[in-house]
Amino acid sequence: MYQVKLDKFEGPLELLLELIEKEKLSITELNLAHVADQYLEHIKDNKNIHLENLADFLSVAAKLILIKSRALLPILKFSDEEEEEIEELAHQLAEYKRFKEISAKIGKLAIAQQVSYSKAPYQGIRSVFYPPEGINAYDLKNYFQKVLSEIPVASVLQEEIVGEIVTLEERISDLEIALRNKLETCFSELVAQAKDKIDVIVSFLAMLEMVKQRIIHVEQKELFHDIKLSMRSGE
Amino acid sequence: MDPEKLKSIIESILFVSGEPLALIKLAKVADATEAEVEAAISGLAEDYAKGRGLRIIKIKDTIQMASNPDNAEFVGELVKSEIQENLSQAALEVLSIVAYRGPITRAEIEAIRGVNCSFTLRALLIRGLLDRTENIKDNRRYLYNISFDFLKKLGMDSVEKLPDWETLNKKIEEGGASAPEKQIESITETPENEKLPANEESL
């Protein structure tokens, strides 16, 4: 249904723009709501997205969920902050679109082979020994230690990524198990152990997915009240 | 100093150096005022524009002498190396953002792309297509600028001549003040140097 392209999407805006453009839509809040489901599907399946950027994909997913829920329930009131986030996403996407388009032009220039070359500097000029004054071997050591301390550490992020990749599918099955045991829980309980915002979003996505698959039933008495989750009766 | 003489001196200096030179340094070495040097450089650039083999490339107040890109096919033979290098989509986007919006922080670049760019930035810095300077306002964050090598690669003599410069140099008008700054935080909580995505995709 949404076989968009084979290349992986490096970032969320790239994916979102592709979805909008595939449907020949302009960048408006309503159209963002329209493609929100397709976007979430991509994330859910970890399909064609660069997983190391999952956090960035999820942050946009959260905004799309806001937009989508407003489109479905125009009566919903949003906080100023949420309003701003929604408005911002459309702006951000419009801005990204401009740069994506210009980068294609820049790419063409780069392969056009209309290159300027410079010459080797100071050709034919002999070096003159001119050591910096007042520097000793210990200064050199200090400079080198500073250099070493600034080498970026790749492993930190790697762990983060590995941690995140498992999330959604696992969360769904965790939730299912929890519900089978308890038959009922609420969203606040579900995210009580959440480490960060992303964690909450993933739980929320998992919940939506299960609603969609008709595994669970959700209920919210009043706006901003806790969401009750229960296994669908008769299953 | 006689303007023609100064033009000759500046031409000699730019030739011998071969590297980008700051206007202020040119003025010092040529023993002239910056205004005089600027006039001499404009004069040179005009001369070169008449189908000469040389070019003056300018980024802000720094100047480099280079060859005319129209002759690239011949000069390329001599230089041999410059194997066709494919810049990835990510690299091209980052380069474009820096070219049109630089000087710019990593956070601002990431706000536009919506994704972490540290790996691409690092690769472009090493490749010399971007330059990085300390941010005076905030010493934890660097400011990124386009480099002479980038302009030379595109055969341009200044960023202002890039396509659609006038329109893209400006931000899209937003409802309120520029909001992106705020929302960036989620992406850039890590200090500048850490957070290197582990994938080894090349430029």
Added chain:
Amino acid sequence: MDPEKLKSIIESILFVSGEPLALIKLAKVADATEAEVEAAISGLAEDYAKGRGLRIIKIKDTIQMASNPDNAEFVGELVKSEIQENLSQAALEVLSIVAYRGPITRAEIEAIRGVNCSFTLRALLIRGLLDRTENIKDNRRYLYNISFDFLKKLGMDSVEKLPDWETLNKKIEEGGASAPEKQIESITETPENEKLPANEESL
């Protein structure tokens, strides 16, 4: 070929090379006859004689572009300022990397610092603080070492006597991650990194 166009091409070639080029080679690179090239060179030499900052030097059948000797005093000032200006923070860092990790290639230095170092290395070479030797394993790449003069100035007769040389010389990356080293390879192993080999041959 149009004589003016050929003149422009020859000017580009002579500029980028900077070294003496045989007439026959110029003709080949410019895709013209030797007679045509000679005419173009005469034309250039005439132009330059009108008080320009450049000169054509012709020795037998080799041709070279050079700066106008009338401007030698100013070129001397340029070189003097290059040599005597204070070393930048970046230069001191590169110097320390070469001291503790030499012999080392430019690509390796750039991998450690995460930025292009060609200008910095050049600045250190012209002051005689570094030496550069051919890399036996890979002739496209130079190996950099701290110069003997500079070592002597530091009061040492070998790099091994630098403080904590034993530990700092080993390539255990402090963060515990050896990954950066690997990662960098993928960016810098491209021939691209040694673009413009001429750039490294100077000095």
